[in-house]
Each structure stands twice: as structure tokens, then as C-alpha cells.
Amino acid sequence: MAKIALTGDRPSGKLHLGHYVGSLLNRVQMQETHRLYIMIADVQALTDNFEHPEKIAESVFELSRDYLAIGIDPAKTTIFIQSQVPELTELMVYYLNFVTLARLERNPTVKTELAQKGLETSVPVGFLCYPVGQAADITAFKAELIPVGEDQLPLIEQSNEIVRRFNHTYNTDLLKEAQPLLSKASRLVGIDGKAKASKSLNNAIFLSDSPEDIRTKVFAMFTDPNHARVSDPGRVEENVVFTYLDAFYPDAEEIAALKAHYQRGGLGDTTIKDLLNTTLQTLLEPIRERRQTFARKALCDILQAGTHVARSAAQQTLEEVRRVMGLRYFD
């Protein structure tokens, strides 16, 4: 039987090429071999965006548009909205009893995120607790595999700890531990070469970017500041144009030859940027066009159908959890 896998995104912006190589392509493959759930994690997004919920609401639809445009097939994959499956919050509240504060504060993923947000001294409890919410998400769908990056491994570990404590406390094997499925793709750098591509740093090329935006971003890419004239030798390491060509140009040998030419001198930035621009325009044009084919109504129908499926699964797990905990009074 196909293994159950759960993945998803916080709806806090549109998806970009970093997501495309980092997780989206993988999902398109997984839906052929796995029972795949993709969660639009709006409740989790609220934990650090609760002051701007309107941003989340709009992103939910942009995100689902992106999924469908890159080839996620709702006939194979269950796409759903987290907040529309309220059973998840109920499970989360029960699981909060199985985690100590000290344990949550030690979570390396959360610690890093808090430092990035400057929230070490005034962490909102909702944010601190989101790993417990993830345990609810994972167990609700009995997910066996969670595609993650290395930095998210502590979240799976936290979820599995809750599973073990719950099962041990109630002398059951109801909840199942999940395995991480580590992404092989390395993180895509931003067009400035400075960090990973991200919406907040405004250094990403979005799946929905216009042809002009794509071209502008490609021509603004960081290359080699010492490669002043075409005849100068240039560096290909930390040269964002080559990083993107490695990631998106289909012929690796051709890129190897271009790199050698660039390193010995005689290959201008304009030439390689033109090549990358053409590559990305070819990749993104059909995605952008497909994005336009989904009207709001069609998106709603797909999300409602997926949410219905997800809710049924979560309800069943919740019923089982309630039974184990003795929280069924009217049987």
C-alpha cells in the first residue's frame, strides 16, 4: 500500500523558484507513488502573522494556484486548508500536556527562528507551541513520511516524542511515528547571492512573475564583481547565474563547457544571463499561463473537496484518540 506523506507550506506569500527545486518538483513525483496530503498551514502561519491575517487569506489562494500550475493533481493529492480541519486544534491542545516548556524552548528549529525574528525575550506562546501543532497535523493523517529539509528534523523528532509519550501513557499503539524524507535538493540562493531565496528578502523569482520581472531579476543577478571585461577570467563559484543554470538548464555538459569558458575569460555576463533568462522564461511561461486558468470558484471547489477528505481522516483519528483518553461520555 502506498505510504502516507504529509507536506505543505505556510501561506505567507507566493511560491518561488527556491520552492520549485526544493520541494515542489519532489511533490509532483511523490503523488505518483504515495498517498500525499498537502496542507496549506494557515493556522501555523498565524503564529507569526497574526497581526496580518489578510495576508494569509490571500496567500491561501495564490498558493493553491501555484500547486495546481506546477502539476499537483487534486485527483491524486489531497490539498487542504489547515484551519478548516478544526480537529487539528483539538489534538494539539491534548498534546500540549505531553510536552514540557523546557523541551519546547530547547527545540533548535524554533530557537533559530526566534533569533531571526528577534523574539527571544517576548516569544508569543502560539509560536513556541507550533511544533506541537505539527505533531497534531502529522498524527491526524497517520503520516508515515514527512519531506523536510535538514533544519526541520527537530520538528519530526518533537512529534515522535509526543507519539511515544502518548502511546506509553495510555498503553496503546494508536499513534504512529513518522520518518523524515530528507530533501536532496540544496537550497537555492537569492538573486543577490546573499542567502536563500525568500520573499521577505525580496531576492526571489516567483512562479507568477511576469516575463519582464524575470528578465529584470536575471540581469540584476550577482555574478563575479572582478569580471569587469568580457576578456577577464571569471569565477563560477558563488556566481548566481551559474548556480541557477546548474539548477534549471537541462544539459549539464553544456553548462560545464560554459563554466570553463567563463573561467578562462572571453564569455560575457550578458551571454550567460541571456541563456538563463531564456531557460527560466521557457520553464515559467506554461506555469504562469496555467495559473491563470483556475478561477477563484474552481480553486474553492478543489480546496473544499480536499478539506472534506482531510477532515474525514482527522475526525477518525480524533475519535480514536478520544476513545483512548476516555473522553467519550455518551456512548
Next chain:
Amino acid sequence: MAKIALTGDRPSGKLHLGHYVGSLLNRVQMQETHRLYIMIADVQALTDNFEHPEKIAESVFELSRDYLAIGIDPAKTTIFIQSQVPELTELMVYYLNFVTLARLERNPTVKTELAQKGLETSVPVGFLCYPVGQAADITAFKAELIPVGEDQLPLIEQSNEIVRRFNHTYNTDLLKEAQPLLSKASRLVGIDGKAKASKSLNNAIFLSDSPEDIRTKVFAMFTDPNHARVSDPGRVEENVVFTYLDAFYPDAEEIAALKAHYQRGGLGDTTIKDLLNTTLQTLLEPIRERRQTFARKALCDILQAGTHVARSAAQQTLEEVRRVMGLRYFD
């Protein structure tokens, strides 16, 4: 219009005379003048009893039996089970975003409880967060008045802080602050005179105690250790028998005369204990008999009906909260 009031108990044991004078009598009066909700707080009870949920399940029925036996009328008062209104957990999860960890750790009520339980260094997050759950309970029913003891005032303050932050963040006046209704009754000491009457200290007389149990407990009461012979003068302060006579004997003048007699000597402990025993037997006999008249099926019917009413109210609030937060995608 009658004001809405919310009160309740954690189902972690049967009710005793301390509850009777401290809160139950007050509720019987309030149901005539207020729109009263009584919540059997099983989700909250789990925060410090999650390892023994079977204790909670049984207590739910004992508790509702106690309510009905002392005169709570389900035609006037909504008695419901917290866990059967899952909207409360959803509200709680949203409210977690409006509270910092530092704020929760400062809560005097929670700090005291943690110290009592020896949990300062390994506090379960569920327990730390229960004041946020209470904010969900209070606001879900739009409660305006919360009958509390002085030690619980910080919980109302925490709830009102969440209300203000929520309303301010979403530019709304949807949520209402609640007022505490301070109990005038002082706490009833245990029969050992050492602390308040409580189940865990095994020093309480329960509403369901048998006549023999009542008599045994009355005759085991702490009086005045220096009152060795009947003719000796005795102390009435910190004398548990007089404390209970003050609380339960209907004629205050008669008790004043007895106290004077006891203080000048010549009144034996057996005499005053006999009087208290008769007083408590008279009070508790009809309650105990009434307890027996409710079959499990009848209790289930009453609790299901109350839960249905409570759930409708909570659903309406949740819908309003979701609308304000923009978490309605399919309208």
C-alpha cells in the same frame, strides 16, 4: 436582560462542603437572576491529570449528580462538558498568539499551583497554557460575570488582556471583557483544621458521604487540644467544629451562646460535635437521596442537552472570530 455568567469545576473528584458554601449555594441563587453556564472542565482537568483520564471520566458524572442534587436546575442553567465543545480548543489555539511566554510565566495563580505540584522546572505546556483556555471558555459564551475566589483574579485579568489585544489587533469590539464576581464566602477549613478542605488532603466531608462517614469525620474534627476536661475553658478560634457550626447551623445567636459557654468551660466537645453531626446529617440527607434519583441515562440526557446549547453559543462566537480574522475562504 439577565447577565451571562460562567462558572464550573475541574472534574477531579466529588464535591464537598467546602464547595457547597464556597460556590454551589451561590450558583443556585444565580440561576434565578443570571443566564448561567456551568462547565465541567475536563480538558482543563487533563492539564494536571492527563496520566489518569479514567479519573476524570468518572468524576464528570459524579459532578453533574452533585449539581443536580444541590438544586441546579437544568431548565434554568446550562450544564455542559468542556471537551464536547471542541470550538473552545480552536479559540484557545488562536488566542495563544496573543500571549507571550513571559506573561504566562508571571501568572500568580499558575505560579502558586506549579509550586504546590513541584512542577517549577518541568511544567507541562498544557498546564502553563490553561489560562489561555479559560479565555476561550469565557469569551466563547460572551460571559460577563465570572464567580471566583480572590486567588483566581489573575485568570480573569489574563482573559481580559487577550480580549483587549485581540480587539485592538483586529480593530473590532467583538470580544467582551468579563468582570469577576468575588465570592463573599471564606474558604472552609478541612476537618483537621490545617488547610482548606480538599479531596487530595482527605480532610473534607463530601456531599455524597454516608451518615456513618459524616459522623466519623465530625467526631475526628480538630477542636482545642488544651480543652482536656469538660470543665476546662476552651478556645473557639481555630476550633473546626465551631467553624462548621458558623457555616451550617441556621441560628447564629444560638451558636454565639454556645461559644460563650465553651469559652468559660463546662461545655464538652461531644455535645458540640453531636450538634454539628445532626446539623450536617439534616443538610446532607436530602442531597444524598436526591443524588440517587439520577440514573446514568438521565445524567447523559441532561449533559447532552446542555452541551448542545453551549456548543451553539460557542459556534456562533467562533464564526464571528473567524470572520474577523479572515479565516473564511468559501463564502
